[in-house]
Amino acid sequence: MALAIKVNEETFTPRQQAVLTAALDLLVENGDGLTMTAVARRASCSKETLYKWFGDRDGLLTATVQWQAAKVRMPFVDRSHINLKALRGSLEQFARDLLTTIIGEVSITLNRTAITHAAQEKDDLGNIVLENGPMAIRRRLKPILEAARDARLLRFTSSEEAYRTFFGLVVRDVQIRLLLGDKSLTQSNVEANIEADVKAAADQFLALYGAKANT
Amino acid sequence: MALAIKVNEETFTPRQQAVLTAALDLLVENGDGLTMTAVARRASCSKETLYKWFGDRDGLLTATVQWQAAKVRMPFVDRSHINLKALRGSLEQFARDLLTTIIGEVSITLNRTAITHAAQEKDDLGNIVLENGPMAIRRRLKPILEAARDARLLRFTSSEEAYRTFFGLVVRDVQIRLLLGDKSLTQSNVEANIEADVKAAADQFLALYGAKANT
DNA sequence: TTCGAACCGTACCGTACGGTACGCCAGCGA
DNA sequence: TCGCTGGCGTACCGTACGGTACGGTTCGAA
Numbered sequence: 133m134a135l136a137i138k139v140n141e142e143t144f145t146p147r148q149q150a151v152l153t154a155a156l157d158l159l160v161e162n163g164d165g166l167t168m169t170a171v172a173r174r175a176s177c178s179k180e181t182l183y184k185w186f187g188d189r190d191g192l193l194t195a196t197v198q199w200q201a202a203k204v205r206m207p208f209v210d211r212s213h214i215n216l217k218a219l220r221g222s223l224e225q226f227a228r229d230l231l232t233t234i235i236g237e238v239s240i241t242l243n244r245t246a247i248t249h250a251a252q253e254k255d256d257l258g259n260i261v262l263e264n265g266p267m268a269i270r271r272r273l274k275p276i277l278e279a280a281r282d283a284r285l286l287r288f289t290s291s292e293e294a295y296r297t298f299f300g301l302v303v304r305d306v307q308i309r310l311l312l313g314d315k316s317l318t319q320s321n322v323e324a325n326i327e328a329d330v331k332a333a334a335d336q337f338l339a340l341y342g343a344k345a346n347t
Numbered sequence: 348m349a350l351a352i353k354v355n356e357e358t359f360t361p362r363q364q365a366v367l368t369a370a371l372d373l374l375v376e377n378g379d380g381l382t383m384t385a386v387a388r389r390a391s392c393s394k395e396t397l398y399k400w401f402g403d404r405d406g407l408l409t410a411t412v413q414w415q416a417a418k419v420r421m422p423f424v425d426r427s428h429i430n431l432k433a434l435r436g437s438l439e440q441f442a443r444d445l446l447t448t449i450i451g452e453v454s455i456t457l458n459r460t461a462i463t464h465a466a467q468e469k470d471d472l473g474n475i476v477l478e479n480g481p482m483a484i485r486r487r488l489k490p491i492l493e494a495a496r497d498a499r500l501l502r503f504t505s506s507e508e509a510y511r512t513f514f515g516l517v518v519r520d521v522q523i524r525l526l527l528g529d530k531s532l533t534q535s536n537v538e539a540n541i542e543a544d545v546k547a548a549a550d551q552f553l554a555l556y557g558a559k560a561n562t
Numbered sequence: 563t564t565c566g567a568a569c570c571g572t573a574c575c576g577t578a579c580g581g582t583a584c585g586c587c588a589g590c591g592a
Numbered sequence: 593t594c595g596c597t598g599g600c601g602t603a604c605c606g607t608a609c610g611g612t613a614c615g616g617t618t619c620g621a622a
Binding site: 162163164165241243244245246247248250251252253256258259261262266293296297299300301302303304305307308309311312313314315332336339340 | 377378379380456458459460461462463465466467468471473474476477481508511512514515516517518519520522523524526527528529530547551554555
């Protein structure tokens with residue numbers, strides 16, 4: 133069930149969104165050391181209001197993650213007329229967006245927060261992030277893969293397997309290393325190589341699943 | 348620099364190892380909700396002793412992670428006479444060990460703990476886990492890849508890129524989903540498919556980097 | 563103008579937990 | 593037997609933080 137994962141912009145008033153922005157900023161700055169007092173001060177509101185709007189600390193955290201995660205917008209990919217060139221373009225677009233998102237400070241913070249909370253089996257921040265991250269990409273990519281298969285551009289038995297291979301080829305060890313705070317892997321470091329990595333991932337995916345063995 | 352990452356069995360007395368075991372157990376059970384009182388009670392020792400041995404809470408945590416992470420033993424792979432069959436066997440062995448480790452409860456806990464602490468830029472648990480996880484595998488796998496290249500079994504320009512592709516093909520989205528607590532991905536669920544995944548990863552890697560385009 | 567709702571700021575409470583102090587016992591060398 | 597050291601158990605302290613209460617202010621509606 134997709135519980136309260138749906139969040140459109142009317143869910144929160146502008147004032148509330150300002151509060152959530154403050155909370156997110158603090159989260160990015162201080163890691164999970166988010167205190168209600170700090171949020172109240174940053175957002176110039178009273179703690180009482182925070183509790184009235186979000187229930188408790190977890191509620192505030194959940195709202196922040198939901199609200200921010202829902203902002204991640206997948207690119208729209210034209211699915212109507214598919215040829216090899218368009219397919220490659222789509223794959224590269226997905227790879228680029230996935231990488232760009234993953235290496236962003238906000239994404240890292242959100243994933244870290246969700247993982248921290250997943251450790252305590254408390255709420256399901258993990259599900260929210262999953263739903264708006266990997267799962268959202270899967271939902272968008274799978275139909276394209278299947279359309280490409282129908283057009284005899286790709287060859288695979290399970291679109292699930294194909295999607296997961298694509299994910300692996302794109303993300304590789306970047307995400308886990310960033311989450312673990314690998315100092316030898318700065319954002320700018322990765323950013324500079326995005327285009328090359330994107331191209332390599334698309335090449336490799338097509339090499340593995342393309343109907344013709346060449347480009 | 349590999350700071351205090353080296354940990355051999357003489358580093359801790361048996362009694363201390365018992366304490367670390369207790370700490371790890373609590374970590375696995377309660378997520379990061381590890382309290383000094385709980386460890387002392389579980390290990391039947393006094394808090395004062397904990398502080399004497401490990402300095403403070405972070406010291407205990409670091410010691411626990413170090414001690415446990417160092418236990419992850421890579422398999423020894425025969426590198427002497429390389430042929431395609433042996434190479435495939437090695438790749439599958441690495442993939443199997445990597446997957447088996449990653450889906451283990453201990454690994455998940457350690458990674459979550461390290462990620463949580465990486466958020467607070469406190470100590471470098473992240474580095475310890477990285478050093479004993481991905482980096483350890485890299486150190487072991489790279490020479491094999493390079494030997495295989497020298498034997499004209501593989502073709503690549505950068506062994507680093509080749510390693511990272513292998514990592515991605517093996518891990519795919521399994522680790523991040525487990526870290527985020529994806530409920531649709533139980534350990535047993537993954538375990539059942541390990542052999543198939545291992546084989547698929549090796550096939551794909553050889554398809555991408557093998558000198559001959561076939562198996 | 564008055565009323566009330568919403569909300570800010572701040573003071574306050576309770577508790578959990580990191581860290582310390584201390585009393586006590588067991589083992590061991592002299 | 594004496595005394596010392598290492599370590600157990602417990603009581604204790606200080607603080608940080610989640611959560612609540614309350615007085616004061618703004619603002620819109622009647």
